[in-house]
Amino acid sequence: MKPIRVGPIAYDVEIVDNLQDDGGILDGRIRHSDAVIQLAASLSPQAHLVTLWHEVLHALFTQAGIHDHDEKRITALSYDIVQVLTDNPQLRSYEDAQAEIPKRRRGR
Numbered sequence: 723m724k725p726i727r728v729g730p731i732a733y734d735v736e737i738v739d740n741l742q743d744d745g746g747i748l749d750g751r752i753r754h755s756d757a758v759i760q761l762a763a764s765l766s767p768q769a770h771l772v773t774l775w776h777e778v779l780h781a782l783f784t785q786a787g788i789h790d791h792d793e794k795r796i797t798a799l800s801y802d803i804v805q806v807l808t809d810n811p812q813l814r815s816y817e818d819a820q821a822e823i824p825k826r827r828r829g830r
């Protein structure tokens with residue numbers, strides 16, 4: 723997978739067998755110090771995508787200076803973002819969004 727660019731940092735994405743820390747088994751993890759996002763190899767493709775967004779949200783919050791991350795909110799947002807982008811592919815690029823917006827009528 724190509725690195726995920728968040729702000730000025732490109733995070734390498736690694737798929738890892740038996741991903742865990744002191745607290746137990748993990749689905750994903752972000753290491754800001756060396757710009758790596760790790761995803762558990764055991765996840766389904768859908769869970770990989772949601773978990774990747776979860777870690778991207780950690781990156782966004784950290785870069786915004788928010789270091790007290792609410793895991794429940796990040797988890798909820800990761801599912802919501804994947805759902806909205808899946809249901810609305812026109813939101814994936816500016817060009818796609820522009821193509822969906824009716825042209826403004828002149829003279830009104």
Ligand SMILES: [Zn+2]
Nearest residue numbers: 776780793796
């Ligand atoms: Zn998290």
